[in-house]
Amino acid sequence: MSKRLRSSEVCADCSGPDPSWASVNRGTFICDECCSVHRSLGRHISQVRHLKHTPWPPTLLQMVETLYNNGANSIWEHSLLDPASIMSGRRKANPQDKVHPNKAEFIRAKYQMLAFVHRLPCRDDDSVTAKDLSKQLHSSVRTGNLETCLRLLSLGAQANFFHPEKGNTPLHVASKAGQILQAELLAVYGADPGTQDSSGKTPVDYARQGGHHELAERLVEIQYELTDRLAFYLCGRKPDHKNGQHFIIPQMADRRLSLDLSELAKAAKKKLQSVSISVS
Known part of the structure; x- marks a missing residue:
């Protein structure tokens, strides 16, 4: 599902115009340059999706839009809204800043270190x-x-x-x-x-x-999102959840002929073996 951006929407990290990415778990829209930094942080910090080139479940997109429009970015920049932060020299990135080190350092502080999030009073436990x-x-x-x-x-x-x-x-x-x-x-x-x-x-x-x-x-x-993706990758189709089918397992060969895997299962095994084991 594509997203129609309004002209008033700006990058949550540098205020640049026309953000084309979303950080799903942060509820923000971000520009191409800031997105490159988000990707380097890993999905456990920021889960990014392109607003136009990636298919979206409608309610997932609606969730991110609602958070963005209702000011979710203020959660991650709480202390920067304090006038005292300007006096101390702290500021958010701007569109003219270089990606490295300016934008990258700000984004890491904002999302990885949670440096600007409102903190609760310290407790022992x-x-x-x-x-x-x-x-x-x-x-x-x-x-x-x-x-x-x-x-x-x-x-x-x-x-x-x-x-x-x-x-x-x-x-x-x-x-x-x-x-x-x-x-x-x-x-x-x-x-x-x-x-x-x-x-x-x-x-x-x-x-x-x-x-x-x-x-x-x-x-x-x-x-079943993960197993659905695996099923589609291996078998070219997804389970029919509405009719109670939640998994697709490549069929075994006719036991009368052979105990080997069927051609479909062999192809699936080959695909799995070709998948990189490195984690990006």
Whole structure:
């Protein structure tokens, strides 16, 4: 799905015009130069997608647009909004800055070091703080306020947090409430659609029981995204999830003739062997 950029949209990192990339987990739009730095940080820091040349699940794009339009960038640049930061000489990058070292150093400080994020008061037990944040996230995802949830996640809330009293996770809560954009955000931060609550029900079950069928289908897509890609790469097609087929396994050869793998399986094995084992 392509994205039509408005002329008012600028790069979240250098304020350059016409950003053509999105950092999905940061909820920002970025330009080509800044994107090159984001890529060097790794997907655990920034998950980038091209706004026009990459197919988007509609609700994933809507989630990023909503965060960007509602000022998600202020989460990552909180302290830079303080007039005192100008007096101290701290500033964000601008379009005229060189990529290296100016833009690169700023982007690393912003996303890798989280140098400008609002910090909570120091506490002796960080695990208690994370648990409190996760409980807040558990409550917040029932609403449509994505920025609040992104802020909690930026501070250390866990997307897969299992609430001991409620017996479920934030994704269960969002699914029951039909909050599809919250579900997208949680999934980006690692929430598992296959996680069971204390009764053995998954977020997909919650969505279906609540009549949120689009959300249920999207959660299934997210749950099997990796194996779907592998199936398409090996077999040229994807499973039919609507009819309960979640995996495609290359068929074995007719056992009456041979115990060897079929030609399809052999081709799949050859493709797998050709895949680089290096991690970019």
